[in-house]
Amino acid sequence: MLEHWHEFYGLLGTAAAALVALLFVAASIATGRLSAQRGSPTRTFTSPVLVHYTYVLFVSLVALVPVNTDISLAVIVGISASAGLAYAIFLLVRVLRSNATDIDDRLAYGAGPPVAYAAALAGAVLIGTRSEIGPPLLAGALILLILVNIRNSWDLTVFFAQNHGDGHSGGGSPRP
Numbered sequence: 001m002l003e004h005w006h007e008f009y010g011l012l013g014t015a016a017a018a019l020v021a022l023l024f025v026a027a028s029i030a031t032g033r034l035s036a037q038r039g040s041p042t043r044t045f046t047s048p049v050l051v052h053y054t055y056v057l058f059v060s061l062v063a064l065v066p067v068n069t070d071i072s073l074a075v076i077v078g079i080s081a082s083a084g085l086a087y088a089i090f091l092l093v094r095v096l097r098s099n100a101t102d103i104d105d106r107l108a109y110g111a112g113p114p115v116a117y118a119a120a121l122a123g124a125v126l127i128g129t130r131s132e133i134g135p136p137l138l139a140g141a142l143i144l145l146i147l148v149n150i151r152n153s154w155d156l157t158v159f160f161a162q163n164h165g166d167g168h169s170g171g172g173s174p175r176p
Helices: 005-027 041-064 070-097 103-128 136-161
Strands: none
Touching: 005 041, 005 136, 041 070, 041 103, 041 136, 070 103, 070 136, 103 136
């Protein structure tokens, strides 16, 4: 079903891989600011961005595997989207309980990813049933996830740059 989507997934996977690499650069700016504490804002705001980019890369690579059938693709994407949805809902709860008071942070870090994973799961089901809406729905879900996380990466990078070397947490900001 995705035979006409080769260039799209090739470009999307390349973009996701490049964004993962840039996230490592941003994290290097934050050296000393990222906390290993279990309940830290790092786990709520920083680590999920990497997970979401990696998911987009994973689905892009799976979509490009030439031996996948519609059913095998639907199963792989469906299982991974289900896991992503569970993780995103867990994070949504953490974001809502955090000190993040900006609505844009609550939407981008909290609400956006579960919507994207739910759409990816629905797209997987529709691909498995060979519905014509499945491929565009999956593509839209991945686009939403990558765009939300471009915003989140920028937000984190600006936060880290503004607070680099000043030795304080940034005036009450909820992030790391």
